Each structure stands twice: as C-alpha cells, then as structure tokens.
Amino acid sequence: MTKLEKLYNSIQSLKELGVQLPDELIEETNRVEEEIIKNEVIPALSNTIEPVIQQIQRELLLIVEYVPDEPLQVKMTRKRSFKFAEEEYKLEAKKKQFKKEHTYTISPHTKSKKTNLVVSFPDGSTITNRFAYQTLCEVIDKVGAENVTPLGLVVSGVELVSLKEDDFYSQHKVKGGYLVMTQTSTQVKKNLLDEISRRLNLNLTVEISK
Incomplete structure (x- = not known):
C-alpha cells in the first residue's frame, strides 16, 4: 500500500466512523498529500513518461489536469520552454534517485477497462x-x-x-x-x-x- 493510499484510507475510516474532521487536521492532511505528490508521485510519473517524451525533438510544456472520476486531460501549450523553480519540485534529482534504486513508490498496475x-x-x-x-x-x-x-x-x-x-x-x-x-x-x-x-x-x- 502506498503512502497516498494509507492517507486516503485513514481519512475514509474516520469519515465512516462519523468523525468530524477539524480544520487543523484537514489543513495538515492537505499538506501531507501535497508533499507525497510532489516528492513521490511526480518523480515516478516523470520517469514513466520520459521514454515517450524523448522521442520529441523540441522543447515543450505539457499540462496535466486530473480530476478524480473524470478523464485525464493532457494539453500542450505553444511555449517553447517552461522551467519549474528548482526549489519547487527538484525533479531532476528525484529522477536520478529513482533510476539508481530501480524502484517506484507507486506500484505499476494495469488500468481497468472503463465501464x-x-x-x-x-x-x-x-x-x-x-x-x-x-x-x-x-x-x-x-x-x-x-x-x-x-x-x-x-x-x-x-x-x-x-x-x-x-x-x-x-x-x-x-x-x-x-x-x-x-x-x-x-x-x-x-x-x-x-x-x-x-x-x-x-x-x-x-x-x-x-
């Protein structure tokens, strides 16, 4: 079970028990969620799509819009380049670390067919x-x-x-x-x-x- 799954399952268990989540806990949960996405999900996603992206011989910016229970939206802008601040994600460092370890926090899976x-x-x-x-x-x-x-x-x-x-x-x-x-x-x-x-x-x- 990934860290995100553990986080979501914990929240779901509390809600099923009828626990009213205080604002402080919601804020802290959002912070932890963002940290996991930033430090683990995004680097893993980057490594997954890198072999496909490397076929492209130009700089480009892809925007991924994800809303649960809705189709994933991937769009390309006309900008030639867009650099995220190093302190924001530090993707390159994370990508190298993932390659050395040859493992991912997110387990590979086959997406179920849409019904x-x-x-x-x-x-x-x-x-x-x-x-x-x-x-x-x-x-x-x-x-x-x-x-x-x-x-x-x-x-x-x-x-x-x-x-x-x-x-x-x-x-x-x-x-x-x-x-x-x-x-x-x-x-x-x-x-x-x-x-x-x-x-x-x-x-x-x-x-x-x-």
Missing part, C-alpha cells in the same frame, strides 16, 4: 452518458435530488446527495444546488441507483455497459 451505466425508465426513456458519474447525476436530477436526500444514502462516510460540500471527496452539482458524491466505482453507482429505485418505487433497470 458505464445505462438506466432505463418504465416510460421507455433511457439515460446513459460517456461517463458513469454523469449518468448517476442525470438520473438523480430527473428523479429529483430533493427526493433522494431523505433516503439518507451514505458512501464512504459522505452523504450521496447533500447541500454541504465535502472537504475530501469529489462531488458534482445538480439542480437545486445539491451535490452528488461521485467518487465511487461504477458497480457502487449501480448499487446506489438500484437502492434509489427500490425505495422510491421507480422500477428502474440499471445495467453496466462497456
């Missing part, structure tokens, strides 16, 4: 999107977030639908200012929709597609 949701209503209408979280949010929108909230569904210690923004997990806004906790697997999203359908007597058919 999606298809939700069918009794009237014959269907909701499906490119990503499962979009389908979850759209179904909740159609059903009415105000109807789902009273069900009290909780995921990883966080309410599935709430008006309160969580300080740790990813949420997406739907109508009425409600927030939907979307940082779950496709299977969990299906289970949640099945539960919503059962308790609200919606007779939905929820399927996982690939």
Whole structure:
C-alpha cells in the first residue's frame, strides 16, 4: 500500500466512523498529500513518461489536469520552454534517485477497462452518458435530488446527495444546488441507483455497459 493510499484510507475510516474532521487536521492532511505528490508521485510519473517524451525533438510544456472520476486531460501549450523553480519540485534529482534504486513508490498496475451505466425508465426513456458519474447525476436530477436526500444514502462516510460540500471527496452539482458524491466505482453507482429505485418505487433497470 502506498503512502497516498494509507492517507486516503485513514481519512475514509474516520469519515465512516462519523468523525468530524477539524480544520487543523484537514489543513495538515492537505499538506501531507501535497508533499507525497510532489516528492513521490511526480518523480515516478516523470520517469514513466520520459521514454515517450524523448522521442520529441523540441522543447515543450505539457499540462496535466486530473480530476478524480473524470478523464485525464493532457494539453500542450505553444511555449517553447517552461522551467519549474528548482526549489519547487527538484525533479531532476528525484529522477536520478529513482533510476539508481530501480524502484517506484507507486506500484505499476494495469488500468481497468472503463465501464458505464445505462438506466432505463418504465416510460421507455433511457439515460446513459460517456461517463458513469454523469449518468448517476442525470438520473438523480430527473428523479429529483430533493427526493433522494431523505433516503439518507451514505458512501464512504459522505452523504450521496447533500447541500454541504465535502472537504475530501469529489462531488458534482445538480439542480437545486445539491451535490452528488461521485467518487465511487461504477458497480457502487449501480448499487446506489438500484437502492434509489427500490425505495422510491421507480422500477428502474440499471445495467453496466462497456
């Protein structure tokens, strides 16, 4: 288990126990998270992409935008060069250290194949999107977030639908200012929709597609 996984699991365990995290702990957690990303994740990522990048015979700046449960965005700017301050990341030193040790803090893994949701209503209408979280949010929108909230569904210690923004997990806004906790697997999203359908007597058919 990596340091990040240990950190996230610790936070999740506290939330599942109903512990209200104080501002000081949240701030310290964010600091530790940033340190791990800066000192371990970024150097490991740099080593992973370096063989591919070395095929390019020009200077360039790549911007990586990552939001949990959303597709990774990698963009190239028209700038010829952009140097991070040495005190900011010290990537070169970290890269050399990783090469000498021939190991990574982050274990290599095979990314699981993307899955999606298809939700069918009794009237014959269907909701499906490119990503499962979009389908979850759209179904909740159609059903009415105000109807789902009273069900009290909780995921990883966080309410599935709430008006309160969580300080740790990813949420997406739907109508009425409600927030939907979307940082779950496709299977969990299906289970949640099945539960919503059962308790609200919606007779939905929820399927996982690939």
